[in-house]
Amino acid sequence: MISFAELTEVENIIRSVNEKAVLPRFRSLNDSDVAMKGPMDPVTVADREAEDLLREHLTTFLPGSVVVGEEAVSEDASVLDALTGSAPVWIVDPIDGTRNFIAGSGRFSTLVALSVGGVLLASWSYAPVLGRIGTALAGHGARVDGRPARVAPAADPAAPTLPITTSHPVWWPAGYGRGVDAMRAADLDVRYFDACGIEYLDLATGSRSGMVITWEYCWDHAAGLLLVAEAGGHVAALDGSPVRLEGGNVLPFIASAQARTTDRIRQIITESAAGPAAV
Structure with a gap:
């Protein structure tokens, strides 16, 4: 469904969307740029524009695919039905950590995953201000910031010492x-x-x-x-x-x-x- 070279192509799409729709608004939002979808659930113009751009570019990159995005689902929950369908699905969070983004903290990311029939095939996690990018290809491992990623070993996994x-x-x-x-x-x-x-x-x-x-x-x-x-x-x-x-x-x-x-x-x-x- 997707190759290592195509992982990079999708990463470039995600970076480009951030450069156009997200980063120019970081620490530059006006009050009118922020709305509330529900209690403690804000959305910004950057969230919405980034999701629209990701939908456009990702479905062009993979014809026949569809997007399940946070902002689309907030307006129409039936969008979620695509997760169990036969078409490839891009699962998109344009800004994960919207409250941090609004507050001017760089602890936010754009999350994209590709699945078919509920099975994950590839993923991208991009934190532009922190300069971090994680990618994964099912059956072929994960990389973060260009290096192979590996979870922490543990002498006694039943008594972990890390947070x-x-x-x-x-x-x-x-x-x-x-x-x-x-x-x-x-x-x-x-x-x-x-x-x-x-x-x-x-x-x-x-x-x-x-x-x-x-x-x-x-x-x-x-x-x-x-x-x-x-x-x-x-x-x-x-x-x-x-x-x-x-x-x-x-x-x-x-x-x-x-x-x-x-x-x-x-x-x-x-x-x-x-x-x-x-x-």
Whole structure:
């Protein structure tokens, strides 16, 4: 479906779109450039223009393909139906970390993945201000900043020492809010993250033990999930099943450097939810 040379061609498209639609607005947004799609869910003119440009260029690059983008789905949820269809699908988050982008922080990225029938084939994670680019090709490994990417080894994967990152407990599924406390009580170094795509880059390059993910929007995760898998990592839903792009996963799901790390985190969270109610 896609070759190493074509990985670079798509990377160039993503870089070009950032140069045209995203970076000129970085730290230059007006109030009228920002709107709210919902509580704590902003969108900017840069998000919308970048997604439109990516749709135009990616479907031209691969005729017959379609785009499932965050902004299109926010206007028409039926766009998600393409994930289980027969056509190649570009899964696009034009700006992952929009709140950071609005605040003038460079911790944002453009995420693109290519899938067919729910199976990931290739991905790109580009953080333009940080100067980072991660690419993955199914069955052929991952690269970050031009070098082969590999998750961190662990002497005891059941007791990881590198940070485990997650979203703030207010975003956790009902009944699992005690999971963060339980992980810390098990001596895991748990920290909150602000930009999902960048966290996947960090996990794929060995500076994280794992991520605990409490939501399943495919545009936030598709690129990173393939990047981590091709860097030797492991991903599973809370019930141990594979993570499905189309949703319906048992949350939270875990991406980690080792299968035993995933299993350990799953056990801690599941037991915390089944325990006695807090007084």
